[in-house]
Amino acid sequence: xxxxxxxLVVIPARGGSKGIPRKNLRLLNNKPLISYSIEIAKASQYxxxxxxxxxxxxxxxxxxxxxxxxxxxxxxxxxxxxPLDPVIHDAMIQKEKLAFDEYxxxxxLQPTSPLIKPESLDxxxxxxxxxxxxxxxxxxxxxxxxxxxxENNQRYFPNYIERCDKQDLPISLKETGxxxxxxRSFVHENSRLGTNIGIxxxxxxxxxxxxxxxxxxLAENYLKKxxxxxVVNANDEIGxxxxxxxxxxxxxxxxxxxxxxxxxxxxxxxxxxxxxxxSFKTYDDFDDLFKILKEYNPHIVLNDILNTSGEYVSSLxxxxxxxxxxxxxxxxxxxxxxxxxxxxxHDLSEENAFTSYxxxxxxxxFFYQPSKIITNDVNRILIKFGNTDADDxxxxxxxxxxxxxxxxxxxxxxxxxxxRLEEIISKYESNPLIQIYRNVANVSEFIFKAxxxxxxxxxxxxxxxxxxxxxxxxCQNERELSHSFINPDHGFINLGLGRDVGRQEIIDCFANxxxxxxxxxxxxxxxxxxxxxxxxxxxxxxxxxxxxxxVFNQK
Numbered sequence: 001x002x003x004x005x006x007x008l009v010v011i012p013a014r015g016g017s018k019g020i021p022r023k024n025l026r027l028l029n030n031k032p033l034i035s036y037s038i039e040i041a042k043a044s045q046y047x048x049x050x051x052x053x054x055x056x057x058x059x060x061x062x063x064x065x066x067x068x069x070x071x072x073x074x075x076x077x078x079x080x081x082x083p084l085d086p087v088i089h090d091a092m093i094q095k096e097k098l099a100f101d102e103y104x105x106x107x108x109l110q111p112t113s114p115l116i117k118p119e120s121l122d123x124x125x126x127x128x129x130x131x132x133x134x135x136x137x138x139x140x141x142x143x144x145x146x147x148x149x150x151e152n153n154q155r156y157f158p159n160y161i162e163r164c165d166k167q168d169l170p171i172s173l174k175e176t177g178x179x180x181x182x183x184r185s186f187v188h189e190n191s192r193l194g195t196n197i198g199i200x201x202x203x204x205x206x207x208x209x210x211x212x213x214x215x216x217x218l219a220e221n222y223l224k225k226x227x228x229x230x231v232v233n234a235n236d237e238i239g240x241x242x243x244x245x246x247x248x249x250x251x252x253x254x255x256x257x258x259x260x261x262x263x264x265x266x267x268x269x270x271x272x273x274x275x276x277x278x279s280f281k282t283y284d285d286f287d288d289l290f291k292i293l294k295e296y297n298p299h300i301v302l303n304d305i306l307n308t309s310g311e312y313v314s315s316l317x318x319x320x321x322x323x324x325x326x327x328x329x330x331x332x333x334x335x336x337x338x339x340x341x342x343x344x345x346h347d348l349s350e351e352n353a354f355t356s357y358x359x360x361x362x363x364x365x366f367f368y369q370p371s372k373i374i375t376n377d378v379n380r381i382l383i384k385f386g387n388t389d390a391d392d393x394x395x396x397x398x399x400x401x402x403x404x405x406x407x408x409x410x411x412x413x414x415x416x417x418x419x420r421l422e423e424i425i426s427k428y429e430s431n432p433l434i435q436i437y438r439n440v441a442n443v444s445e446f447i448f449k450a451x452x453x454x455x456x457x458x459x460x461x462x463x464x465x466x467x468x469x470x471x472x473x474x475c476q477n478e479r480e481l482s483h484s485f486i487n488p489d490h491g492f493i494n495l496g497l498g499r500d501v502g503r504q505e506i507i508d509c510f511a512n513x514x515x516x517x518x519x520x521x522x523x524x525x526x527x528x529x530x531x532x533x534x535x536x537x538x539x540x541x542x543x544x545x546x547x548x549x550x551v552f553n554q555k
Contacts, residue, residue, distance in 0.1 A: 001046060001048055002046040002105070002125050002126070002128065002129075003128070003129060004104075005104035005105050005128065006048050006101065006102070006103045006104050006105070007046055007047050007048050007049075007103065007104065007105045007106075007107065007125060008047075008048065008049050008050075008051065008092060008095060008103040008105070008106050008107065009041040009044075009047050009049070009050045009051070009107045009109050010051055010052075010053060010088050010091045010092065010095075010106060010107065010108055010109070011034070011037045011038065011041070011050065011051070011052045011053070011063075011068065011109050011110075011111055012052075012053050012054075012084055012087050012088065012091075012108065012110070012111075013034050013052055013053070013054045013056070013059050013063070013111050014054065014055055014056065014073075014078060015054065015055055015056025015058070015059055016055075016056075016078075016080075018080075019211050019212050019213075020210070020211075020212070020213060020216060023112075023210065023216070024056075024059055024111055025056075025058055025059060025062065026216075028114060028210075028216065028219060028220055028223065029220050029223040029224060032062050032066075033111055033112070033114060033210070034052065034059060034062055034063060034066075034111045035062065035066045036111070036114030036115075037109050037110065037111040037113070037114065037116075038050060038052070038063060038066040038067060038068045039066065040109065040114075040116055040117070040118050040121060041068075041107075041109055041121065042067055042068075043118035044118050044121050044122055044125070045118075045122055046122060046125045046126075047107075047121070047125075048103075049069065049095065049099070049103075050067070050068045050069070051068060051069045051070065051071055051091055051095050052068045052069070052070050052071070053070075053071045053073050053087055053088075053090070053091040054070065054071075054072070054073055055072070055073040055074075055075070055077075055078035060072065069095070069098075071090070071091045071094045071095060073087065073090070073091075074090075077090055084108065084192070085188065085189060085190050085191055085192050086189045086190070088106065088108050088187060088192055089187055089188060089189045089192075090189075092106050092184070092187055102184060103184055104183065104184055105125065105128055105181055105182070105183060105184065106181070106182060106183075106184055106187050106192075107121075107124070107125075107179060107180070107181040107182075108179070108180040108181075108192065109121070109178070109179055110177055110178050110179075110209070112177075112209050112210040112211065112215075113176060113177065113178030113179075113206070113207075113208065113209050113210075114208075114210070114219055114223075115205050115206050115207075115208050115219060115222055115223070116138070116178045116179065116202065116206050117202075117206060120138065120179070120200060120202050120206060121179060123200045124136045124138065124179050124181050124200045125181065127181075127198040127200065128181070128183070130198070132196050133194075133196055133197075133198040134182060134183055134186055134193070134194020134195055134196045134197065135180065135181065135182035135183070135186060135192070135193045135194045135196075135197050135198070136179070136180075136181045136182075136197070136198040136199065136200060137175055137179065137180050137181075137197065137198075137199055137200075138175070138176045138177075138178045138179040138180075138199075138200050138201075138202050138206075138207075139173040139174060139175055139176060139199045139200070139201055139202070140173065140174055140176050140201065140202055140203070140204060140206075140207035141171070141172070141173060141201060141204075142172050142173060142174035143166050143167070143169040143170070143171065143172045144166060144169070144172070145158070145160060145163065145166075145169070146158075146159045146160070146172075147159060173199065173201065174207075176202060176206070176207040176209060177209050178202070178206070178207070178209065179200070180192060180193075182194055205222050208222065221255040222255070224255065225255055225256050225257060226256045226257070226298075226299040226300055227256070227257045227259070227296060227297065227298040227299050227300075228253065228256055228257065228258050228259070228298055228299065228300045228301075228302060229259050229261055229293060229296055229298040229300070229301045229302070229321075230246050230249070230250065230258060230259070230260050230261065230302045230304070231261045231289070231301065231302065231303045231304070231305055232246045232260065232261075232262065232269065232302075232303075232304040232305060233262060233263050233266040233269045233305060234266060234268045234269035234272055235266045235267075235268050235269065235416075235417075236268065236388075236415075236416040236417040237387065237388060237417045238306070238387065238417075239386055239387040239415050239416060239417065240268065240272065240416070240439070241386070241458070241459050242304040242305070242306075242326070242327075243268075243269055243272050243273075243304075244363060245304060245326065245361055245459075246260070246302070246304050247272070247273075247276055247278070248361050248362075248363055248364060248536070249302070249361060249536065249539075250278055251364065252536050252540075258278065258279065259279050259280065259281065259296055259298070260273050260278050260279065260280035260281075261280065261281055261282075261283060261289060261292060261293075262280055262281075262282050262283075263282070263283060264282035264283060264284055268416070270282065281296075286312060286315075290315065290319070293316075293319065293321070294319070298321060299321075299322060299547075300321065300322045300323075300324060300543075300547070301316050301321045301322070301323050301324070302324045302325075302326070303323065303324070303325045303326065303328065303332075303336075304325075304326040304327070306327055306328065306330075307328055307329055307330030307331075307332070307333075308325060308328050308330045308331070308332030308333065308336070309330060309331055309332050310330075310331035310332055310334075310335060312332055313325070313331075313332035313333075313335040313336050314332075314335055317335060320554075322337050322546075322547055322550050323335075323336040323337050323338075324336065324337065324338045324339075324340070324543060325338070325339045325340070326339075326340050326341070327340075327341050327342075327343060328341070329341070333350075333352075333353070334350065334352070336352060337352060337546055337547075337550060338352055338354065338542060338543060338546050339352055339353045339354065340354050340355075340359045340539055340542075341353065341354075341355045341359075342355070342356065342357055342358075342359045342360035342361075342459070342462065342535070343457075343458070343459065343483050343485075352546075354539075354542055357462060357465075357485050357490075357530065357532065357535075358534070358535065358538045359535055359538055359539050359542075360459070360462040360532055360535045361535040361536050361539065362462065362463070362466055362532050362533060362535055362536075363444070363463070365442065365443075365444040366444045366463055366466050366467065367533065369444045369445075369447075369448050369466075369467055370448070371467060371468045371528055372448060372467050372468040372469045372524060374451075374468075374470075374517070374520050374521045374524045375451070376517050377451075378406070378408060378451040378452060378513075378514045378520075379408040379409065379451060380408055380409045380410075380411065380449055380450050380451050381401060381406070381408065381409070381410045381411070381450060381451065381452050381453075381454070382411045382412075382413070382446050382447060382449075382450035382452075382453045382454070382455075382469075383397050383398065383410065383411070383412045383413070383453075383454045383455075384412075384413040384443075384446075384453065384454070384455050384456075384460055385414070385415070385454075385455065385456045385474075385476065386415045386456060386458050386460065387415040387416075387417045387418075387458075387476075388415060388417035388418060388419065389414065389415060389417075389418050389456075389476070390476070391476065391498055391499040392420065393454075393456070393474050393476065393498040393499075394412060394414060394418070394424065395420075395424060395427075396498070396503065396506070397454045397474070397506060398410065398412065398428065398434065399503065400503050400506035400507045400510065401510060402431075403503070403507055404507055404510060404511050404514075406510075406514065407433070408433065408451075409433055409435070410433055410434045410435070411435050411437065411446055411449075411450065412424075412434060412435065412436045412437065413437045413438070413439075413440055413443065413446060414436065414437070414438050414439075415438075415439065416438065416439050418438070421436075421438060424436065443463065444463065444467070447463060447464055447467055447469055448467050448469070450469055451469070451470070451520075452469070452470050452471070452472065452510070452513060452514070452520075453469050453470070453471040453472070454471070454472050454473075454474065455471055455472075455473055455474075456473065456474060456475060456476045456480060456498070457473050457475045457476070457480035457481070457483040457486050457494070458476075458480065461473065461483070461485065461486055461492065462485075462532055464527075465490065465491060465492075465527040465530060465532060466527075466532045466533070467527075468491070468524040468525075468527040468528040469524070469527075470491070470493075470513060470519075470520045470523040470524060471491070471492055471493070471523075472492075472493045472495060472506075472509055472510065472513065473486050473492050473493065473494045473495065474495050474496075474497075474498030474501055474506075475494075475496060475497050475498055476498060477497075478497070481496065481497060488526075489526065490526060490527065490530060491522075491523040491524065491525075491526035491527035492523070493509060493513065493523075495509060
């Protein structure tokens with residue numbers, strides 16, 4: 001009841017529907033379509049009664065199970081030609097006879113608009129506080145550069161005065177069809193609208209009206225939409241690979257809402273997110289982080305911050321979040337719901353850990369690069385050791401290459417944390433064969449153009465493998481030594497821990513690879529036998545399955 005007005009919601013639901021057969025009974029995200037409108041009406045703080053008018057016994061049964069009363073519609077009111085006005089009028093009269101009372105406001109709520117929020121329904125009802133309002137309808141902003149057609153002159157004409165951006169066009173509202181509310185005195189067999197009409201504008205999401213299969217697909221994706229908080233950082237020391245991965249993931253989550261959470265002390269990460277225009281918030285410490293999480297209330301928290309503590313992940317789980325971690329071998333990894341690690345193998349007894357190259361998420365730029373074609377000549381070398389390159393493997397490899405008879409180009413890419421940039425530029429600036437770059441944006445182009453790559457055992461090996469470029473690997477630390485993917489079966493020459501590899505060993509390995517076309521071709525073929533394009537899909541499949549279990553266990 002609202003201001004002493006008795007309110008009736010009528011949901012019209014025929015058994016016969018042409019666009020999508022039996023759509024009112026079909027499961028939309030595991031619930032009958034008709035159930036959504038019933039639950040929306042019952043969730044309103046003002047609605048007194050909810051009635052479904054139908055000619056179908058199955059719809060009647062489902063409607064009653066979800067708490068609505070049912071009015072059986074006559075055959076005369078169940079044909080395709082009959083408009084809604086007499087159907088709603090009939091349902092109102094029959095319901096009033098059963099209630100021995102009259103309603104003051106009668107609302108038509110279409111079952112084909114399952115995304116309308118109870119709050120929007122309440123806003124419609126609240127419009128009747130103005131006694132001059134006869135009827136209220138739901139509308140959506142429909143501004144666009146539309147055109148009309150003049151039948152008399154047989155010509156098209158614009159429905160606007162000046163071409164401009166959508167947001168600068170005059171307001172144009174379209175009925176959604178979801179809600180039509182009216183005072184009882186205006187409900188007749190041939191009309192449900194009064195003279196003075198009020199409107200309530202709803203979101204694009206709420207305006208979805210299911211008439212065709214495309215509408216069904218859109219509604220289902222909206223219903224499956226999740227809020228996802230991504231906790232990730234980037235700076236000169238840890239590099240940008242974690243941020244790159246999370247940005248790639250976010251770009252593929254088109255039907256979900258994503259919020260990045262970044263430590264306010266990591267300016268590089270903030271700059272990267274600003275560049276890509278993703279929503280983000282910064283936090284000072286973990287207490288601040290948890291305050292933001294409480295406000296945002298995500299379904300899923302994704303951590304790409306390397307090793308997590310047991311205390312941190314336990315707190316996330318206590319707050320009810322589904323937790324997904326990347327590259328985590330800390331104490332928190334055993335508590336998270338899912339852990340993905342494409343680099344380092346975990347204990348196989350950890351049921352929540354998924355480790356394999358199959359979960360590497362390839363950056364978008366590698367999808368449109370062709371595979372490397374191996375030629376007899378080696379004319380271009382790429383040297384790429386990420387992050388800080390603490391053991392200065394970059395210089396070690398350059399000097400080894402220069403000690404051979406190689407006279408081609410050498411591209412060098414150093415990480416943001418590389419401390420000796422000025423020194424190494426100064427050392428080799430007189431050599432026209434050597435070009436030194438820092439943190440390039442189009443790394444796939446450099447890899448593709450190279451005939452041989454020197455790299456560390458980080459994520460770069462997957463990018464190199466996706467294009468099929470022969471590679472010599474020098475591990476930067478003991479952890480990289482555990483990266484089992486880097487072996488001859490996958491097309492890599494792994495020399496082990498870089499600091500322990502002598503100059504002559506690098507020279508011999510390089511010279512052999514340059515002069516051995518068959519070996520380079522074999523490495524290329526082994527790399528290209530591995531399909532690295534479906535890492536995101538493999539990851540998403542696991543998350544969806546584990547999340548279903550998580551939700552089921554919560555219930």
